[in-house]
Amino acid sequence: MSNNGSRLNRRTLLGASAVALAAPALLRPAHAQAEPIRIGWLATFTGPLSSPTIGFDRGVKHAVEQINAKGGVNGRLIEVISRDTQGDPTKAVNATQDVISRQKVHAIFGPVNSGELLATTPIMARAKVPSLVAGVVNSLIDPVKFPNAFRVTPSNAQWDDAVRNYCQNIVKAKKVAITADATGYGTSAHDDSMASFKKAGFDIVYDGVIDPAQPDVTPDLLRAKNAGAEALVSWTVSAGMAARMMNARAALNWDVPIVGHPALGTGEIGKLVAKPEYWEKVYQVGYRSCSYGPDGKLPKANQEFVDSVRGKMPLADTSLWWIASGVDAINLIAEAVAKTGSTDSDKIIGYWNTLNMWPGLYGHYSFSPEQHNGFLGTDVVMSKANTQRDGAFDLAPGYV
Amino acid sequence: MLAAILAAGLAVGATYALIGVTYNIMFSASRVMSFTAGQLGMLGGVLGAMFISRLHLPILPGMVLALGGCALVGLVTEIIAVRPVLKALDQHLYVLSTLGFALMIQTFTAIEWSTEPQPFPRLIGIGEGGPWDEKFWLPVLACVATIVGLELLYRRTLVGRAFLAIAEDNFAARALGLPERNLRMASYALAGAVGGLAGFAGGELLLAFFANGSMLNFYGFIPVALGGLGNNKGAVIGGLALGVFQQAANFLMGGVVAGVAVFAVFIIVLLVAPQGLFGAPAARRV
Numbered sequence: 001m002s003n004n005g006s007r008l009n010r011r012t013l014l015g016a017s018a019v020a021l022a023a024p025a026l027l028r029p030a031h032a033q034a035e036p037i038r039i040g041w042l043a044t045f046t047g048p049l050s051s052p053t054i055g056f057d058r059g060v061k062h063a064v065e066q067i068n069a070k071g072g073v074n075g076r077l078i079e080v081i082s083r084d085t086q087g088d089p090t091k092a093v094n095a096t097q098d099v100i101s102r103q104k105v106h107a108i109f110g111p112v113n114s115g116e117l118l119a120t121t122p123i124m125a126r127a128k129v130p131s132l133v134a135g136v137v138n139s140l141i142d143p144v145k146f147p148n149a150f151r152v153t154p155s156n157a158q159w160d161d162a163v164r165n166y167c168q169n170i171v172k173a174k175k176v177a178i179t180a181d182a183t184g185y186g187t188s189a190h191d192d193s194m195a196s197f198k199k200a201g202f203d204i205v206y207d208g209v210i211d212p213a214q215p216d217v218t219p220d221l222l223r224a225k226n227a228g229a230e231a232l233v234s235w236t237v238s239a240g241m242a243a244r245m246m247n248a249r250a251a252l253n254w255d256v257p258i259v260g261h262p263a264l265g266t267g268e269i270g271k272l273v274a275k276p277e278y279w280e281k282v283y284q285v286g287y288r289s290c291s292y293g294p295d296g297k298l299p300k301a302n303q304e305f306v307d308s309v310r311g312k313m314p315l316a317d318t319s320l321w322w323i324a325s326g327v328d329a330i331n332l333i334a335e336a337v338a339k340t341g342s343t344d345s346d347k348i349i350g351y352w353n354t355l356n357m358w359p360g361l362y363g364h365y366s367f368s369p370e371q372h373n374g375f376l377g378t379d380v381v382m383s384k385a386n387t388q389r390d391g392a393f394d395l396a397p398g399y400v
Numbered sequence: 401m402l403a404a405i406l407a408a409g410l411a412v413g414a415t416y417a418l419i420g421v422t423y424n425i426m427f428s429a430s431r432v433m434s435f436t437a438g439q440l441g442m443l444g445g446v447l448g449a450m451f452i453s454r455l456h457l458p459i460l461p462g463m464v465l466a467l468g469g470c471a472l473v474g475l476v477t478e479i480i481a482v483r484p485v486l487k488a489l490d491q492h493l494y495v496l497s498t499l500g501f502a503l504m505i506q507t508f509t510a511i512e513w514s515t516e517p518q519p520f521p522r523l524i525g526i527g528e529g530g531p532w533d534e535k536f537w538l539p540v541l542a543c544v545a546t547i548v549g550l551e552l553l554y555r556r557t558l559v560g561r562a563f564l565a566i567a568e569d570n571f572a573a574r575a576l577g578l579p580e581r582n583l584r585m586a587s588y589a590l591a592g593a594v595g596g597l598a599g600f601a602g603g604e605l606l607l608a609f610f611a612n613g614s615m616l617n618f619y620g621f622i623p624v625a626l627g628g629l630g631n632n633k634g635a636v637i638g639g640l641a642l643g644v645f646q647q648a649a650n651f652l653m654g655g656v657v658a659g660v661a662v663f664a665v666f667i668i669v670l671l672v673a674p675q676g677l678f679g680a681p682a683a684r685r686v
Contacts, residue, residue, distance in 0.1 A: 047515075209656050210654075213611060213612070215412050215602070215605045219404070219405055219647050219651035239516055251404075251529030268516045271519045272607065274522075
């Protein structure tokens with residue numbers, strides 16, 4: 001009996017030990033046991049090109065917090081692995097290789113500028129990692145060469161369409177002047193714009209690629225004015241050059257509208273124009289989702305989002321579309337995992353290829369195996385450049 | 401139309417000319433082409449905007465402090481980037497030392513000030529952007545005042561004559577008991593103030609922007625080459641001609657093509673007159 005009792009005691013002891021060891025794991029929530037969904041987030045966190053990342057990053061963090069607070073996706077938490085590319089393509093390449101090879105991410109968002117994307121997109125394609133592209137250069141998207149890459153912002157061609165349509169349909173201009181800064185981006189935007197305006201039958205009376213450090217642009221604008229330009233198209237990311245154009249336009253007593261790149265609405269310009277009214281009649285590329293309508297309100301979903309984060313997330317020092325794009329990128333990855341039940345790259349890519357008018361905060365996305373430029377063209381509109389509040393702008397005149 | 405091109409051309413040209421004079425002052429005292437000249441111009445704009453717009457000082461004290469700051473940077477240039485090189489056998493090392501120091505100034509400004517252009521305050525408030533706007537004539541006025549001031553300094557004062565003696569033959573000047581090192585330091589401080597004045601007077605046109613330094617370095621060197629090394633009057637004429645030609649080329653050809661035209665003319669002039677338009681060939685003992 002005593003032997004029996006001893007055996008029973010030993011069994012009981014062993015069983016109790018096993019339970020004691022297993023208890024913490026059993027008591028832990030189910031999702032913590034599952035492998036997290038690892039997302040590589042490559043962006044320019046520091047350096048002169050860092051301002052978009054500030055906005056994108058707020059959106060990314062917000063979306064991840066919202067999803068993880070609800071228990072993650074199918075019980076799997078989202079883990080964001082951020083890397084600072086500093087706006088440098090070499091650093092972006094290193095960061096891409098790190099998140100793919102060492103961190104084993106399931107999807108990548110970024111980098112967020114075209115120069116870095118040109119260097120990193122082929123690397124991501126070789127590794128077949130699903131990637132969301134936030135860059136406008138047309139050549140970044142090619143479903144044959146890069147079947148893993150999906151653009152979640154407009155392409156340069158879509159920006160150009162919005163500007164050209166505005167000049168044609170609202171400004172009713174027939175003669176235009178096209179200007180750009182002498183950077184890699186400016187030169188390519190200038191060439192694309194020249195081709196599309198010519199194709200649409202415009203008379204391009206002046207075109208100039210201008211050094212952004214040129215102290216005075218009066219001669220360039222004078223030439224455009226004398227040639228009879230009825231709209232001035234601007235493709236520059238330089239706040240200094242944009243402000244100089246506005247000052248020179250005022251000095252020439254010329255009330256021609258300036259239409260072009262989203263940088264025309266950057267807050268720095270407000271400080272650089274000689275008088276605030278020189279910033280009038282300037283229309284920048286904007287987005288319907290992030291524009292105030294005639295009633296002073298954003299579209300319903302975005303107004304609700306802004307109301308929900310007001311006071312918790314700074315909005316005044318960035319663009320709302322950057323935040324919205326960050327939210328959409330995380331949600332697109334999360335939904336692909338939720339719907340397919342997998343983080344396999346083939347499954348995620350396959351799911352994205354089926355999306356049709358997927359309603360994001362920033363815009364509507366549609367992809368197919370043949371078309372990875374997913375942003376809906378009609379979501380790209382023109383905004384009044386000097387009307388920013390909470391990171392959003394008023395729709396330009398002519399839109400309803 | 402012509403007035404607008406002339407006004408902008410003369411203003412930009414006067415700023416280039418003052419940077420050329422800055423190169424010349426430093427060269428005369430040390431036989432060193434200091435590539436910090438453009439950065440001194442950039443600092444004149446940045447410090448002016450900082451003292452007047454950010455720290456809300458009145459214009460005159462703001463200007464004095466900005467020029468004083470630039471003079472100090474000129475002095476530091478002499479101590480850390482020029483003096484050690486003068487002791488070395490291979491004095492061409494100045495290209496590295498002054499360029500390195502210029503890069504440090506630019507990077508420091510980008511970090512501490514801003515990487516975006518910042519507004520420069522309206523100094524007087526004359527003109528509404530037309531050809532008579534102060535942003536066009538202030539650099540020209542500063543250029544005229546500098547040339548007159550330097551002429552008076554060099555011709556009418558003992559210190560000025562000592563500067564000239566050093567520039568002419570520093571061994572002979574030292575043999576006569578002139579404090580060569582102190583005079584060289586004073587020259588670099590003076591050059592700093594002149595460079596700072598270029599950026600301050602041209603601030604409304606150039607804005608307070610860290611990247612102006614390399615642009616001024618580049619375009620400020622052309623008047624020196626055109627006018628003849630060490631020749632201030634040549635630098636002024638060369639600078640003004642460059643500014644007007646550049647603006648006319650912007651109007652006639654536009655954009656980047658205008659920049660190519662400027663350099664094409666520059667190269668042609670140097671092929672025709674290698675010593676510059678106003679410089680005399682250096683005499684050589686044989």
